[in-house]
Amino acid sequence: MSHARARQAIETKLAAWAAARPIRVAYPNQPFTPGSSETYLRAFQLPASTTCRYLGGEAYEYAGVYQVSIVCPSGQALATAETLIDELTRLFRVDTPLTRNGFEGLITEPVDQGPTITESATYTVPASFTYQGVADQPPAGA
Numbered sequence: 001m002s003h004a005r006a007r008q009a010i011e012t013k014l015a016a017w018a019a020a021r022p023i024r025v026a027y028p029n030q031p032f033t034p035g036s037s038e039t040y041l042r043a044f045q046l047p048a049s050t051t052c053r054y055l056g057g058e059a060y061e062y063a064g065v066y067q068v069s070i071v072c073p074s075g076q077a078l079a080t081a082e083t084l085i086d087e088l089t090r091l092f093r094v095d096t097p098l099t100r101n102g103f104e105g106l107i108t109e110p111v112d113q114g115p116t117i118t119e120s121a122t123y124t125v126p127a128s129f130t131y132q133g134v135a136d137q138p139p140a141g142a
Helices: 002-019 078-091
Strands: 040-047 059-073 097-100 103-113 122-136
Touching: 002 040, 002 059, 002 078, 002 097, 002 103, 002 122, 059 078, 059 103, 078 103, 078 122
Parallel strands: none
Antiparallel strands: 040 059, 059 122, 097 103, 103 122
């Protein structure tokens, strides 16, 4: 599935960026326990429908939204999350290439900040961008 390859291309870039901060990233289906006063990221892929506009079905088009939610402890200045969103905006600029094992894609829409979600111990600021790409399909039976 090329949605998986798109996700891997995005997460490789995100992981390298986060390691240089340092800020941890919680990915789906991976164990993660945040510290009580830790700012961290939660990453999600929201794939859209796969399409094929090519005769013979040689290549499929994959599109979706990738969300990075910034989770901060309550009481921390909103500027912390806003600074991280600015950095993510520079990291995932429109037309940033996404390449992974036969998937060739791009970031197609800029990082967009969502509404702040406040809870008792944390607040979350979601940020997301869209991607689109094409991948050749493996031969039947592969």
